[in-house]
Amino acid sequence: MKHQQNKSRNWKEYYQKLNGTPPRPLLLKALEMMGEDLEEERLAVDLGSGVGQDSLALLERDWRVMAVDNDPNAFDMMLKNLPEKYFDRFIYFCGSFENAYWGSAHLINASYSLPFCPEEYRETVWRRIRVSLFPGGWFVGTFFGINDDWKTLDLKTKEEVEHMFRGFDIKYWLEEEKDMRTATSTDLKHWHIFHVIAQKAF
Template sequence: MNSNDVIWRQYYDKALSRPHHPRTAQAASLNQSDCMVAIDCGCGTGSDVDYLLDRKYQVHGFDINPVAVSLCKQRFGNHPSLHLSEASFDDFEYPEAGVIVANSSLLFAEPKKLSAIWKRISTALVKGGVFAGNFMGPDDTWATNYRSSTAPISEKQLQKMFTEFEIVRWDEQNEAGMTSLGRPKHWHSFSVTAIKR
């Protein structure tokens, strides 16, 4: 196991006890479409998957990290409403969906591919469906020279991406803090919940 795998394993061990993200609950409650399909982009240990399954969604969860997919398979077994894939943003086959969540995952997209990835996500979302997720801002510690790819984006660029949406919630975090593993870090992110029009 390389050092990157060790760090992810430590993160997932902590994440296993974490509840679903409030953005996910908000997205599910705002879904104005008849489409009860949800996509969890970068599903991690499955806390959002669990919440969405409880709300009777057909859930498609994917993660590029095989450890995450393995943990979800152990957690959910052969749940009939869950489809798990080991995939990246650009090779996942997006079904039509009423809810798409991307909590702490689009931060780590390939920066040159973010525009194309967003087009695939927004196209998969049906009218009246809801996107909820967050994006890395340019002032984040990890925006440059991080151990893996990150996709920092300016507020102006992000606003252009949501021209076909009604923004329900838009929050910016730009402050010093700690990582989940207890390391100091400057956080800069934009959290967005929006309905497709």
């Protein structure tokens, strides 16, 4: 079966499956590495936030959060789950990565989202991510490798991902290849994923 993988992808079923699930372990690992000692207000940007499990985890840990996703259904679900006490530290932008603007950030989280960025915007979006992080700021996210089954997405070699992080200290790196179901299908898909936690140089 061909998996849906393009811009017209319908995420509704995915959101229903992910609704109420815990934050991504990679984000929790990064937060542990960073330490919980927040001396100042810190801003996190959650790119392709989906139903917001990662945004919520950040809000629970006193971060200010900007969530970006171009699917309104994502925010409908996210806002239903979001306790009112977080509203003054949370903003969202319902639009594409390439149209989103944010100030300097201490953390950018992009969990399973950047590979969906249309080709013509990838460079601009990545440049904005790099530039917007404060010196010492952190990036947490996943990229898809060239052996991944979803061939129309942004698939990268190990060297390409490494190159994206020049000027960063890579704190955690895991390259994974496995056959596993997607969140919304019983068919096996070949996954080739790079999980990266990196800190921008001071």
